[in-house]
Amino acid sequence: MKHTISALVRNEPGVLAAMARHFGEAKLNIKSIACGETENPDISRMVIRLEAGDAQVSDITEQMAALDFVIQVDDLSRKEFVDRELALIKVGLKPEDTAQIMQVFEVFRADVVGMGQSSITVELTGDEARVDGLIKMLKPYGILSMCRTGTIALKRGDE
Incomplete structure (x- = not known):
């Protein structure tokens, strides 16, 4: 199933690379990843698209939430989004x-x-x-x- 994960992260050097590495360690292939500043220049929004099972995505989002540079994680696939x-x-x-x-x-x-x-x-x-x-x-x-x-x-x- 396709999943769209949105994460608010600290806008700091190395965060994008660390997140990509985290997905690689979990053996999950990222279909696309986009990251940019939000309305707050200290925070970036990272949008990650991947195809994975619900259990795998649940596990990875829990692991993401525990990372020190992650502020908030949301699997948008279960919500209305644009x-x-x-x-x-x-x-x-x-x-x-x-x-x-x-x-x-x-x-x-x-x-x-x-x-x-x-x-x-x-x-x-x-x-x-x-x-x-x-x-x-x-x-x-x-x-x-x-x-x-x-x-x-x-x-x-x-x-």
Whole structure:
């Protein structure tokens, strides 16, 4: 099962590396990890996406909560939350495919951010399914390179 774990951590050098190492020691593969400052510059929010069983995730979140640099841990998978990811995708561009590629961008509300003579670069922000959908539609045209940020997430509502 896919899990999204949100952790508030002290904004200090080495915290991200220590957290990644902690997951490696638990033999859990991180699908994506994103970390950045919160509204408080002394605190960062780390969002970790992984596929693991409920028991494994329960164990790792308990272990995370015990780490001295962790302030709060939450498995968002059991709650209402909003998540987003940013992707930059460079696609090969042939004159005969231009109109079709532009239609795909329009359907996904993706923005063109760069263009060369034989390639076009697009930016898309959305949930994982939306980004995956755009990638699937662009593969036949030839994806030359791609970069994804990983998931960021917050609980919905007043929690």
